[in-house]
Amino acid sequence: MDSDLPPIVVNEVQAVDQDRVLLGGKGAGLFWMASLGVPVPPFFMLTTRAWREWDEAGQLLEPHTSMIMEMIRWLEQRTGRTFGRGPRPLLVSVRSAGMVSMPGMMDTILNLGLTPEALGALHEEFRSLQIVGDVITTFVDTATPVFASQHGGKPVPRPVIPVAAQDQLVGAIEGVFASWNNHRARLYRRINRIPDEHGTAIVVQAMVFGNADAESGAGVLFTRDPVTGSGDPRGEWVAAAQGEAIVSGRMTPAPVHELACCQPDVFDQLLRIARCLEREAGEPQDIEFTVERGKLFLLQTRALKHTPLAGCRIVLALLDEGSITRDEAIQRLSSIDFADLAIEALVQPPADELLLATGLPASPGIAHGVVARDVGSAPSVTSERHPLVLLRPETSPHDLPVMRRAAALVTERGGLTSHAAIIARELRIPCVVGCGDLDSVRSGGEVTVDGAAGRLYAGRLATERSVPEIVRRARSLVAEGEEVSTT
Structure with missing residues (x-):
């Protein structure tokens, strides 16, 4: 094999360019955080070269499968756990890693490696049917669509998820690539x-359990407010839960500051x-991030996606702080x-009875x-007259x-890091999330959404800019910069 070609599979301890x-x-x-000494769960990756070779062959090649299982053995050594069996089962996540973030658009499988033997050992470890039940539910919910989609419209066999851990892993990788x-x-x-030709890499990472006990949980932290651009960190936290609960909405x-109260x-x-x-x-x-039994792990960091106005305020704040020239x-x-x-x-404060x-x-x-x-x-079909x-x-x-045609989004559940919130900021449309029960708001009624205030009103209200x-x-x-460049 040509040594000048990029690697197919790499792990966190190998020297690779970021x-x-x-x-x-x-x-x-992940490689960047690991190089800085940030606590990251052990992981390995299939690179975009692996995706291209899979795409050309139409399947995962045998040499690639051997490399993957060799990396699983490395993960077992790093974690002291065993894949697909006890006494301490190793479960992994399989996530896409595109060059440009595409939130929620590609498949992710969590808690992969659950086998009959692993389930018994997991119960011995956690001593809680509820925790094991949550782990099973998350695995089945994330894995079933991936494996079902691999049958090309043909009748889906039952069970659709393979029993053997290696079969689960290979099928999940092919599903995420697809x-x-x-x-x-x-x-x-x-x-x-x-561009379509970018393709995707895949991260295979040891699971950490935000649902392990009362000192566990999952969250998201923005180092600055993505809506206003203020310098105060914002974010969200769910105790005793895995991260999928936050992202799904x-x-x-x-608020993430709740973590300061229980685990300062x-x-x-x-x-x-x-x-x-x-x-x-x-x-x-x-x-x-995830906290497992009082220990912090970071699962991902990326440049903050924010509103244009927040971006303007952030740049000026970084300049004032001396962080950028x-x-x-x-x-x-x-x-x-x-x-x-x-x-x-709004031109005038709405009457109280208009607040929905x-x-x-x-x-x-x-x-x-x-x-x-x-x-x-x-x-x-929508228009300015009928948004x-x-x-x-x-x-x-x-x-x-449908979201891309909408003038605004409103949800009953979810927070600032939910799918609705992230996509709304990308589409630059107003969004209010976590409103609670909205059964009283009927389809077909005209409303006004104030995304900055987090309010939904009946009727069409006058605005000013x-x-x-x-x-x-x-x-x-x-x-001033343009004047300097022209002199």
Whole structure:
């Protein structure tokens, strides 16, 4: 084999360039954190070269399978656990790692490696049927769609998930590779102009259990506010749960500062690491973490996705703090369209009886439209005269075709890091999440969504636009830079 070719499989202790093309953004971030001494669960990766060779062959090649199982043996040594059996079972996650983040668009499998023998040993370890039940549910919920999709429309066998741990792993890897070309991933790439030829890497990582006990949990930390750009860290935390509960939006989590109340030392460690990562990267970070029995692990870090106005405020704050130079600030601000940064506000405070719901302000702006509660019955054509407000218990990646047509999103469950919130900020539409029961809001009614205030009102309310002072300062700085460059 040509030694000049990039590797097919690598683990965290091997010397590799933190190359986003080869490792994807998630993989490059993991190698970067490991190099800084950040506590990261042991992992290995299949690179984008592995995806290309799988794509050409139409299946995972035997030499690749051998490399994967060799890495599993390495994971067993690193963790002191055994894959697919006791006495301490090793469970893994299998996640996509594209060069550009595509939140929720590709498949992920959690708690892989559950076999009849592993289940008994897992119960011996946790001594809790509820915890084991949660682990099984998450595995089945994330694995079933992946394995079912591999039958190309033919009748799906029962059981669809293989019993043997190696068969689960190989099938999961092939399924995640194949999800690069599923409908929602292709649509997302088309919307965001991501080239199809990038392909995806895969991260296989030892599971840590946020549901292990009362001192466990999962969360997300933003080093700066993604909606306003303020310097105060924001984020969310769910005690005694795995991270999928937050990202899916199935539950409305607590603010991340709740962790400071129950585990102050862990929270302080998290903030120290977060400040270090932001300083080293020179930009705000979006961090996923798990706490298992009082021990902190970071699962991912990436550049924070924020609103344009938040981006403007963040750049100026980094300049004031001395984290970036004036020239770097001008370069970053030059990519912002200042025409999009006017703030829309209600002309008058609405009457109390018009307020239908309050929730978390997940994406700013004001929009009005007709409520659609059911994705399947949402109108296929919308316009400025007949905009659509999508109201859902929570959204999923399968809702993307409707979400991109909506003027605003409102959900009953979920938080700032839920799928609905992330996609709304990308689409630059107002979003309010975690509103609670919205049964009283019927499809077809006209509403106004105030994403900055986190409120939903009945009827169409008048608005006005203004330009914040922070935008004037940013525009002036860019203009000064342009004058210097022309003299």
